[in-house]
Amino acid sequence: MAATIGIIAVLLAYPALTAASAQTATSASSTTASQTFVGPGPNGVGQGSWQGGGWMMGGPGFGQPQTRADVSVGQTISFTSTSGQYVVVGHKGENGTASGSITFTVTGNLTQGYTLSISGKVVVGSTTYTISSGSGQMSPSAATISGQGATSPTGAFILQGTSRGSFVGTTASVSLDLQSGSTEYVVVLNGSV
Numbered sequence: 333m334a335a336t337i338g339i340i341a342v343l344l345a346y347p348a349l350t351a352a353s354a355q356t357a358t359s360a361s362s363t364t365a366s367q368t369f370v371g372p373g374p375n376g377v378g379q380g381s382w383q384g385g386g387w388m389m390g391g392p393g394f395g396q397p398q399t400r401a402d403v404s405v406g407q408t409i410s411f412t413s414t415s416g417q418y419v420v421v422g423h424k425g426e427n428g429t430a431s432g433s434i435t436f437t438v439t440g441n442l443t444q445g446y447t448l449s450i451s452g453k454v455v456v457g458s459t460t461y462t463i464s465s466g467s468g469q470m471s472p473s474a475a476t477i478s479g480q481g482a483t484s485p486t487g488a489f490i491l492q493g494t495s496r497g498s499f500v501g502t503t504a505s506v507s508l509d510l511q512s513g514s515t516e517y518v519v520v521l522n523g524s525v
Contacts, residue, residue: 401474401498403446409436409474409499411452411506413523418456421516430519431455434491434506436468436477436499446470450479450491454508456517461487461510474498477506487512499525 411434420426434452450466461483468479468491477493488511495504508519 400472401500403438403441403470403474403500405438405441407438409438409525410434411436411493411499411504411521411523411525413506413521415523416519416521418517418519421518428457430457430521432506432519432521434463436470438470439467442469445472446474448477448479450481454483454489454510454519454521456510456519459485459512461485461489461512463489466491470499474500483510483512485512495525501525 411432413431413433416430416432418428418430432452432454434450434454437449437451438446439449440447446469448468448470450468451463453460453462455461464482464484466479466481466489468477470477475495475498477491477499479491480489481491482488489508491506491508493499493504493506495502497503503522503524506521506523508517508521510517510519
């Protein structure tokens with residue numbers, strides 16, 4: 333009898349508990365919806381805030397209006413490394429020096445940046461990889477570049493570049509994930525444009 337009364341009490345209390353928890357969840361979500369997150373955002377860059385179900389990034393970088401660089405279609409941006417290193421993925425002991433010279437040619441003007449063709453060469457250890465085809469995008473401020481392409485000898489790469497200012501006349505770093513056969517290299521080049 334006591335067990336039956338206990339079960340009935342729980343069943344009667346359940347709607348009240350559900351309504352209270354729903355009210356708490358609603359007020360908690362509306363409170364956190366406008367809170368500012370101070371520190372690195374979800375991608376490690378800038379400052380972020382949670383608004384309307386998504387991260388809004390602050391400071392320079394993606395997701396915010398950027399000062400548009402003065403770049404024209406047909407313009408070439410030449411990157412030449414002054415130092416560089418590579419490591420073979422999965423084999424920490426296999427590493428060494430790398431170098432490269434990469435040319436980014438502006439092929440189009442977008443509302444949110446520029447399209448690029450990528451050419452040049454990357455030297456990993458004693459092997460020179462010539463970029464046979466490559467394409468990418470550059471941010472409106474010309475501060476970041478991302479792209480992909482193919483190499484000869486046979487290989488494929490993805491590329492990420494970051495400048496200290498803009499890719500129009502400053503220093504920069506270019507990272508490549510280069511796959512050649514069964515070997516994958518991570519290459520980091522520092523240099524000037």
